[in-house]
Amino acid sequence: MQKSIKVLIVDDHQMFLDGLSSILVGDEQVEVVGVLTDARAVIDTLKDAPVDVVVTDVSMPHMDGIQLNAELKKRNIQAKVLVLTTHNDPDIIQKLIKGGVDGYLLKNAEKNELLTAIKTVATGGKHFSQEVQKKYTESLFSSATTSSTVQTALSKREKEILHLIVEEFTAQEIAEKLFISQHTVNTHRKNLLSKLGVKNTAGLVKQTILKGLLK
Amino acid sequence: MQKSIKVLIVDDHQMFLDGLSSILVGDEQVEVVGVLTDARAVIDTLKDAPVDVVVTDVSMPHMDGIQLNAELKKRNIQAKVLVLTTHNDPDIIQKLIKGGVDGYLLKNAEKNELLTAIKTVATGGKHFSQEVQKKYTESLFSSATTSSTVQTALSKREKEILHLIVEEFTAQEIAEKLFISQHTVNTHRKNLLSKLGVKNTAGLVKQTILKGLLK
């Protein structure tokens, strides 16, 4: 692949902007076509020059990454959106995924991961860093804040077990991990199937991951 | 983490063998339990001593890394396999991934990446260098477009069946829908588990959704 990937960087921190672009220019496949400190300018910029990937911070004044992504998708703009952030907030991740963002990773990600992410989304793929994925699925079980008047009243134990099911553990393995009987795990599993109104493991996992998106 | 990771190195080039082991012994978590110049001796060696990770070259006389990996997986040996190579041949990568190799990186990778890779696979993870990852995910979920370099890792039929699995259908139901035998569905399912490197239905669904295969 020799075609260069046109990247537009958006971040309100100049220092980060510099660091990021210096990393990107070192890659022969990537071409930084512009850097902006205000997300509101992105729309205008895109009118003039085509861009393959917009790399942006999630938290910025005036217009944050979520809004920016929403704007771009709303206007049916081709450019892919890759969001960077310092924090790993499940709510934000949820909004981004819901908004159809193409990738998401932490600012402390390695150079390689960033480049991989850019190339992945540029070719139509999705890239969510492992940490983000993990945190996100974890957050689906956290009994902490979030609230949002969650419909499924899953107990703490049920969430715990659902979490492990999603992590591909068998009932036996879960039983060993939690120091309980396999019977108990299966009972919880039965209740989960019933509560979530799904038929099998596939439904449990699907529901678990998509739950936040459906509402 | 204080437990040492037992590593067996296999390469037909003595010089590389030396260099590699000198790098590895410098890490307190890694213990080089043996070095071999002939892959055919690996099976025997593993009978005597337990090994966590086998680090091997992809191209060797008598038995290459692909065959070695296949042998180990076939014999259901616990040891993880990390493959090194000088080239970045998509076909080889394809075969390795298909063969369920645990990691793959270029010989010119940095010391840190190698150590990270070893630790990752030792703990049950997968490690593929960035180019490998890109090629893999690209090919895996490219929807019939582009993919001039690498063919889709998942066949059309496999994707079809994967979708139905995600939609909570059993093998029997899928068989009826597609007018094929239940045996065939199960064969495809087996191949999917292997190709996606997951353990069960939960893994299939998780991968499918998080990779954006499902809309």
Added chain:
DNA sequence: ACTGAGCTCACTAAAAATAGTGATTCTTTT
């Protein structure tokens, strides 16, 4: 003190998934 929810465990039984092996047919590629 009572109640209900959550957590626990047990037993049975059927259905489904997982694992391994092998094989045929067809098509595409080399």
Added chain:
DNA sequence: AAAAGAATCACTATTTTTAGTGAGCTCAGT
């Protein structure tokens, strides 16, 4: 023509999941 990949089917065997029923125990709130 030969090789390789894709799709098909079969057989065995084991593990896991799914389903139904019942029950004791603890803790929090009423």
